[in-house]
Amino acid sequence: MAFLLRGALLALLLLVQGCATTRAPDAAPTVVLVSIDGLPAAVPGSGRMPALDGIAREGVQAAWLQPSYPTLTFPNHYTLATGLRPDRHGIVNNNINDPVLGRYVSKQASARDGRWYGGEPIWATLQRQGGIAATMFWPGSEAEIAGQRPRYWTPFDGSLPVDARVDQLLAWLDLPPAQRPRLLTLYMEQYDVASHASGMHSLQAVQALSTIDAGLARLRDGLHARGLDDRVDLIVLSDHGMADVPAANLVFLDDLLPADAMQVESVGQMAWLTAKPGREAEVERALVRRHDHFECWRKADAPPAWHFGRNPRIPPIICQADDGWRVWLHRYPVSTVLKGEHGFAPEDVGMRAAFTAVGPSFRNGVRLPAFDNVDVYALLARLLRITPAANDGDIAPLLPALKDSR
Structure with a gap:
């Protein structure tokens, strides 16, 4: 009986030691x-x-x-x-x-x-x-x-x-x-x-x-x-x-309507703007459609795949240039060299x-x-x-x- 008891205790000890030395699950990398x-x-x-x-x-x-x-x-x-x-x-x-x-x-x-x-x-x-x-x-x-x-x-x-x-x-x-x-x-x-x-x-x-x-x-x-x-x-x-965007690839918003009709927040690959009070219909009529080399939307009507247009920090009208073009205003300086850009669709x-x-x-x-x-x-x-x-x-x-x- 004593021999069996010692054997059981030894087996239990080995089991405990084995558990203690078993490799723990890998820590997160x-x-x-x-x-x-x-x-x-x-x-x-x-x-x-x-x-x-x-x-x-x-x-x-x-x-x-x-x-x-x-x-x-x-x-x-x-x-x-x-x-x-x-x-x-x-x-x-x-x-x-x-x-x-x-x-x-x-x-x-x-x-x-x-x-x-x-x-x-x-x-x-x-x-x-x-x-x-x-x-x-x-x-x-x-x-x-x-x-x-x-x-x-x-x-x-x-x-x-x-x-x-x-x-x-x-x-x-x-x-x-x-x-x-x-x-x-x-x-x-x-x-x-x-x-x-x-x-x-x-x-x-x-x-x-x-x-x-x-x-x-x-x-x-x-x-x-x-x-x-x-x-x-x-x-x-x-x-x-x-x-890459060639220097000559520019289209101008103020060729389509007077510059004083809108408050422009940004130009370039994207142009974001707000119509001046009382000129909303004029601005939308001139801009909200497809143009040569760019397109404009009311922000709520932006392409669904963009998941974009609900945030109040986005102005009412967004315009997006085609790849390789910029949307600009005449009053801003114009680059004369090729530049790399992003901000396209x-x-x-x-x-x-x-x-x-x-x-x-x-x-x-x-x-x-x-x-x-x-x-x-x-x-x-x-x-x-x-x-x-x-x-x-x-x-x-x-x-x-x-x-x-x-």
């Missing part, structure tokens, strides 16, 4: 989200960015990422962060007028006022559920939104080199576990800036791609040196694409954004069909294993890319 402003969907896999090509080849690449309307930097970056359309989150343009808040101008002090921002960005979702986030220049991250700021954030500084930005991300990953972020975002605007100045295929734009790609290589090398390859999901995407091929990803959560060598950029928030929440806030996205298009697609 760290997520690094990188945005290359203006990068067209055609660049990954083209040979122009070898480090980015490696991410696409080893992991996941989408045919393209469908941007939201309008195809501008701040509206789409905040859509990526919230999963909400610009019409819902309120950042409907890079520069906005609001009857209560006044004037919003991206990258100025007004952009740090959280009252402008609706919805809940992913860094707030994570921190509300006990995680830590770090953001490097991501549009919207300098404001307190939904009661949260990222634990670590930096004010935008366009002069900070790509290498220094990458090194800051790696430094955050070197923090002690209790202080280390689980979500890190990085924004790189160099290609967008060079394309606007000189064209999307200019030497300056090509050099910007090379500089950014070297930064991606530095980031991946840094992750590998820290033994984080199987613990970090790396997503590299863009907010929209880019298209999201269905235009040139506006297609890029999406690539690699890491422990992703399958290898997956090619996804195009999907909508509102779905990125749902993906981030799933990777971080947190409950998403209300959003317009859907995880379903991304499930084929995930190792755990349940």
Whole structure:
């Protein structure tokens, strides 16, 4: 009997020890989200960015990422962060007028006022559920939104080199576990800036791609040196694409009606305006229809696929230029050089954004069909294993890319 008792106790001890040493379920991975402003969907896999090509080849690449309307930097970056359309989150343009808040101008002090921002960005979702986030220049991250700021954030500084930005991300990953972020975002605007100045295929734009790609290589090398390859999901995407616009491709609103009949908020790829009091019928009669190289709508009648036109910050009439054109006013200076631009309709091929990803959560060598950029928030929440806030996205298009697609 004593022998049997000792045997039973020994078996129980071994069982307990076995349970104690059994590998616990994997912890949620760290997520690094990188945005290359203006990068067209055609660049990954083209040979122009070898480090980015490696991410696409080893992991996941989408045919393209469908941007939201309008195809501008701040509206789409905040859509990526919230999963909400610009019409819902309120950042409907890079520069906005609001009857209560006044004037919003991206990258100025007004952009740090959280009252402008609706919805809940992913860094707030994570921190509300006990995680830590770090953001490097991501549009919207300098404001307190939904009661949260990222634990670590930096004010935008366009002069900070790509290498220094990458090194800051790696430094955050070197923090002690209790202080280390689980979500890190990085924004790189160099290609967008060079394309606007000189064209999307200019030497300056090509050099910007090379500089950014070297930064991606530095980031991946840094992750590998820290033994984080199987613990970090790396997503590299863009907010929209880019298209070249010849200097001569201009159409003028004030060729169609007197300039004093309307208050124009913006011109360019989009023209937004309000009729002066008493001249509403005149303005609508002259503008609300198809024209050569552009079209105008009452905001409530904008194309349904744009999910746009309800927000009170949008003026009554919106005009959209065709790809490669600008809508202008005679009183504004006219460029004499080719420039790269975005802000065209999201269905235009040139506006297609890029999406690539690699890491422990992703399958290898997956090619996804195009999907909508509102779905990125749902993906981030799933990777971080947190409950998403209300959003317009859907995880379903991304499930084929995930190792755990349940």
